[in-house]
Amino acid sequence: MTEKRTTLHALKWSTLGHILPQAVNPLITIYIARLLCPEAYGIIAIATIVISFLQLFLSQGFTTALIQKQGNKKEVYRTADFIFSFNLIMSSIFYLIILISSSAIAQFFHNPEAKTVISILSLGIVIHAFGDVQLAMLQKNMDFKSIFYRQIVPVLSNLMVTLPLASLGYGVWALVAGKLVSDILAAIILWWKSEWKPKFNFSFKENAGIIKFGLFMILSSLMAWGISQGDNLIVGKFLTTKELGLYRTGFDLDARIFNLFLASLAPVLYSKFCTINSNEDKRKYYMKVKKYISMLVFPIIAGLILVSGYFDNLILGDKWKGISFIMAILALNPGIGNLWNLLPAFLKSLGKPQIITVITIIYGIIYLPLLLIFVRYGLKTFVIVRASLGIVGLVANTYFENRELRIDLSQALKFYYKPFIASIVMFVFGFFIHKYAFHNNYTWFSLFVMIISSIAIYISIILIISKKEFISLKNTILKERVKTVTI
Numbered sequence: 001m002t003e004k005r006t007t008l009h010a011l012k013w014s015t016l017g018h019i020l021p022q023a024v025n026p027l028i029t030i031y032i033a034r035l036l037c038p039e040a041y042g043i044i045a046i047a048t049i050v051i052s053f054l055q056l057f058l059s060q061g062f063t064t065a066l067i068q069k070q071g072n073k074k075e076v077y078r079t080a081d082f083i084f085s086f087n088l089i090m091s092s093i094f095y096l097i098i099l100i101s102s103s104a105i106a107q108f109f110h111n112p113e114a115k116t117v118i119s120i121l122s123l124g125i126v127i128h129a130f131g132d133v134q135l136a137m138l139q140k141n142m143d144f145k146s147i148f149y150r151q152i153v154p155v156l157s158n159l160m161v162t163l164p165l166a167s168l169g170y171g172v173w174a175l176v177a178g179k180l181v182s183d184i185l186a187a188i189i190l191w192w193k194s195e196w197k198p199k200f201n202f203s204f205k206e207n208a209g210i211i212k213f214g215l216f217m218i219l220s221s222l223m224a225w226g227i228s229q230g231d232n233l234i235v236g237k238f239l240t241t242k243e244l245g246l247y248r249t250g251f252d253l254d255a256r257i258f259n260l261f262l263a264s265l266a267p268v269l270y271s272k273f274c275t276i277n278s279n280e281d282k283r284k285y286y287m288k289v290k291k292y293i294s295m296l297v298f299p300i301i302a303g304l305i306l307v308s309g310y311f312d313n314l315i316l317g318d319k320w321k322g323i324s325f326i327m328a329i330l331a332l333n334p335g336i337g338n339l340w341n342l343l344p345a346f347l348k349s350l351g352k353p354q355i356i357t358v359i360t361i362i363y364g365i366i367y368l369p370l371l372l373i374f375v376r377y378g379l380k381t382f383v384i385v386r387a388s389l390g391i392v393g394l395v396a397n398t399y400f401e402n403r404e405l406r407i408d409l410s411q412a413l414k415f416y417y418k419p420f421i422a423s424i425v426m427f428v429f430g431f432f433i434h435k436y437a438f439h440n441n442y443t444w445f446s447l448f449v450m451i452i453s454s455i456a457i458y459i460s461i462i463l464i465i466s467k468k469e470f471i472s473l474k475n476t477i478l479k480e481r482v483k484t485v486t487i
Contacts, residue, residue, distance in 0.1 A: 026256045028158045032166045032174070033316055038245030040172040044179075045248040046109045046236050047118045049229050054094040055125055056221040058087045063136035076140075081201035084133040091129035098122040109236045113172075121176050124183045131187035134194035146193035150186050157182035223360035230368050231386055238375045239382075247379060250326030253311070254304055255334055261296045262338055283405050286346050290339070294415045295466070297338045298423035299458045304331035306430045307450060313442040322379070329383050333390040339416070340397040347404065355404070359396045366392050422461040430454040 033041070066076075066083055098105075099119055106115035131150075138147050162178030170177075191197075236244045276282045308328035312321050347355050367389050374385040401407045430450050438446040 024155050025158065026253065026260075028155070028163060029253070029256070030315055032158070032162060033249060033320065035166040036171060036174070037319055038242045038249065040175060040245065041249045042236070042241035042243075042245030043111060043114050043117050043172050044121075044175050045232050045244050046105075046111060046114045046241070047121045049233050049236065050098060050105055050118060051122055051125060052229055053225055054098070055128060056225050057094075057218060058091055058125070058129055058132060063132050066133065066136045066140065076137075077196055078201060080133050080137060080196055081199045083136075084129075084198040085200050087129040087132060088126075091126045095122055095126050098125075109241070111241050117172060117176055121179060123180060127180070127183040127187055131190040133198065134190035134196065137194055137196050138190070149193065150189045153185045153189065154182045157185065223357065223364045226364045226368060227360060230364075231371055231382075234368075234371050234375050235379070235382065239379060243379045246320065246323050247326060247383070249320075250311075250323045251330050251334075253323075254327055254331050257304060258297075258300055258334060258338055261300065262293065262341065282346060286342055286405060287407065290342060291415050293342070294339060295419045295462060297335055298416070298419040299426060299455075301331050301335035302423040302427040303430075303451070303454060304328065304335070306427055306434075306454065307447060310442050310447050314444070314447065325380065326383050329387045333387045336390050337393055340393075340401065343397055343401060347400075352404075355400055359393075359400060362396045363389075363393050418466045419462060422458050422465065425461055426454045426458040429457050 063083060066079055099122070102115045102118045102122075105118055106112050135147065135150070157178050161181045162174050165174035165177055168174075232244065232248055235247050276285065305328045308324045308331070310324070311327060312318070312324045316323060344356050370385060370389060371382065375382050398409060398412060401412070402409070430453070433450055433453060434440060434446065438449075
């Protein structure tokens with residue numbers, strides 16, 4: 001049976017699929033981190049660097065093109081068959097390459113223990129190939145209710161596999177086992193929920209358009225990989241495995257907090273943009289959503305900086321000393337970047353992935369050489385430089401946002417200044433609460449009071465100074481609910 005799905009309906013399930021895992025996973029991750037040490041996370045980070053590089057050739061280019069693919073059901077299915085066949089063959093080849101080169105990779109990172117972890121964890125490349133196309137088909141159909149079931153798998157895997165094994169002292173292998181079980185269960189769920197079932201199709205001629213689009217996306221993804229994993233590669237090569245574990249875990253905890261509120265938007269909005277025919281209508285929709293994103297980004301940045309000191313003084317313990325500094329500084333970089341997380345979805349919906357490639361190339365040309373220069377001065381300096389380089393992305397994104405959407409800097413600042421002011425007030429209030437009410441003591445009670453009171457202050461201020469935006473948001477939600485058909 002076919003039902004009409006509006007954007008709000010898709011967003012509801014996408015949000016549930018992100019919020020539930022993202023709300024629970026940080027708590028599980030923190031508990032597991034208390035049982036393990038930074039070195040274990042450093043080894044996993046080394047394996048992830050290698051696996052993510054090869055995986056982007058499979059999951060980033062062609063599956064993105066599939067979501068945008070226009071045509072009847074038979075044509076879409078034929079394209080999906082080709083992408084599935086290509087992914088399955090290439091993932092098997094990639095896995096063999098990693099098996100052969102795992103020893104050399106471990107030597108490169110000066111950690112022999114990483115060899116076996118890389119070899120076993122790389123099985124995930126093949127496992128992902130069995131589910132990536134099914135996931136893209138569900139996204140194309142905006143069937144985020146089905147995707148929801150797949151997204152709760154990591155939570156169950158962490159609870160049922162990683163946590164018990166970590167408690168029993170299995171160290172890094174608890175993380176490896178949890179990841180593989182999660183990948184297998186996710187693939188099974190995607191096969192179960194997907195209406196499309198694959199057939200072998202390896203015709204390059206028939207899929208020339210998809211290949212061209214996919215290659216642009218892969219080029220962009222290569223640069224994006226350099227930005228997302230280049231810092232880990234540099235830290236892993238030139239610093240210690242423990243420092244890599246501290247750096248990667250600090251960054252991941254920041255990212256998980258942002259994802260809790262924002263990760264559900266990207267897949268839904270790309271699908272939404274693809275269904276809007278008028279570029280002007282796309283532009284108006286973009287501007288509307290951007291206003292609401294800014295109301296989330298700034299208080300999250302302020303909140304992370306405010307409570308960062310609790311992570312090595314209370315939450316994670318002494319063996320994670322130094323992670324608070326990393327979290328506080330790095331909250332600025334991914335945080336500010338989230339203000340433009342709609343831009344790639346908008347540009348891809350226009351069939352202009354090359355602009356995303358240009359942005360990532362500009363950023364990468366400046367980003368990676370500077371990190372290579374400053375890593376010799378230690379982890380703290382490296383983290384400060386890493387956060388400061390967010391300015392490059394800010395300039396590049398602002399330029400292309402102005403060129404493609406006619407949103408200049410003055411318009412953008414109108415989106416930002418009210419939530420920015422409210423966040424500054426919230427931060428100052430929280431700072432004085434911690435210093436004068438709790439005398440800089442790190443306790444669970446003081447953490448709870450700071451979080452609740454800071455949220456209350458922010459909401460109160462933003463309601464006062466942005467009442468119009470809140471009424472607009474309320475009206476938009478009510479309008480969409482009228483059109484939504486509940487499944």
